[in-house]
Structures are given as C-alpha cells and as structure tokens.
C-alpha cells in the first residue's frame with residue numbers, strides 16, 4: 001500500500017506557534033482499533049510505573065511498558081528501564097505510522113489507564129536520551145480522552161480529543177515550548193491504551 005492510498009482528515013498543526021503537532025484522526029477502523037486494544041491488553045507486559053518524587057519511591061496507578069529495537073535503557077523520573085523486544089502487534093502498528101508519517105521510530109513507551117481517574121500530569125518529553133526535536137507519535141486505543149497542551153511561557157492552552165485508533169504526532173520544537181497532559185476525569189469509566197513511539201539517540 002502506498003502513502004497515497006490513505007486519506008485522513010489531518011490537522012497539520014493544532015498549535016498556534018512554537019512547534020508542530022499534527023492530528024491525523026482515526027488511522028485505524030473501529031474494528032481494527034478494538035482488535036489492537038484487546039491484543040495489547042493481553043500481550044503487553046504491563047507493570048505499575050515507579051517514580052522517585054521528593055526522594056520517595058512511589059507507584060503510579062497507571063500501568064506502563066517499554067519496547068524497542070534494541071535493549072535500550074531509558075531513564076525518566078529517576079528510574080532506568082530496559083526495553084523489551086518488539087512483538088508482531090507492535091511492529092504492525094509501528095509500520096503503519098511510519099508509512100503514514102514518513103518518520104521512523106526505534107522505541108515505544110506504552111501507557112494503560114484503567115479509567116478516567118488515571119492520567120498523566122503536565123510534562124514534556126525532551127529526555128536527554130531522545131533524538132533532539134525527534135517526532136513523538138502517540139497512538140490511542142480504547143476510551144476517548146481529552147489531551148491538553150500548555151505553552152511553557154505564554155501559558156496558552158490547546159485541547160483536543162484523542163479518538164479510538166487515532167494518531168497524534170508531536171514534532172519539531174513542540175517539546176521545547178509546550179507541556180502536555182492527559183487530564184483525569186470522573187466521566188470516563190473505560191480503559192485507554194496509548195503507544196508513544198520515539199527515537200532514542202544512541203550516540204548521546
């Protein structure tokens with residue numbers, strides 16, 4: 001299948017300035033997306049996330065997993081993790097987003113939020129192991145959730161809904177100027193999985 005066989009209602013840039021973040025909408029059919037959701041629930045080695053906050057080791061409710069092309073180690077929130085090898089499902093999804101976007105990725109952080117009480121606070125993904133200004137692709141399965149961006153200095157807010165089977169691509173200087181979060185909500189009672197594909201720069 002060529003790039004041009006796919007037609008999406010892409011929003012080229014949801015940000016008004018200081019970065020490029022494209023929303024491709026649903027890149028998988030409802031049926032495909034639900035199939036991937038079920039596979040990822042059972043195939044992925046989900047673990048509670050651990051973070052060191054104010055010198056204390058805490059466990060988050062959100063579950064995570066870390067996969068990659070090599071057994072990369074990845075440090076965030078003061079903890080180092082080692083990537084598991086890709087499985088068939090992840091390679092399929094990775095292939096699809098690479099063909100759509102023309103970008104390549106060598107690792108993926110997966111998040112499982114059981115319901116709206118679980119989210120992720122404002123942060124940017126400019127970790128030192130990542131390629132500078134490398135694209136970060138976030139694919140969503142399951143419950144639709146709101147997603148917010150906040151500019152680091154102007155405090156401008158941008159909000160969108162991440163649909164089942166959708167792709168959001170943060171590129172260029174987005175991480176440098178904007179924070180993003182998955183806000184919690186009492187309205188959502190179903191689980192959501194996100195896959196955030198990244199590029200680890202081994203020379204760093």
Ligand SMILES: O=C(O)CCC(=O)C(=O)O
Pocket residue numbers: 109111120125138180182194196
């Ligand atoms: O779940 C999401 O869509 C966001 C995840 C995220 O920001 C991250 O893993 O860094």
Ligand SMILES: [Fe+2]
Pocket residue numbers: 123124125180
């Ligand atoms: Fe993030």
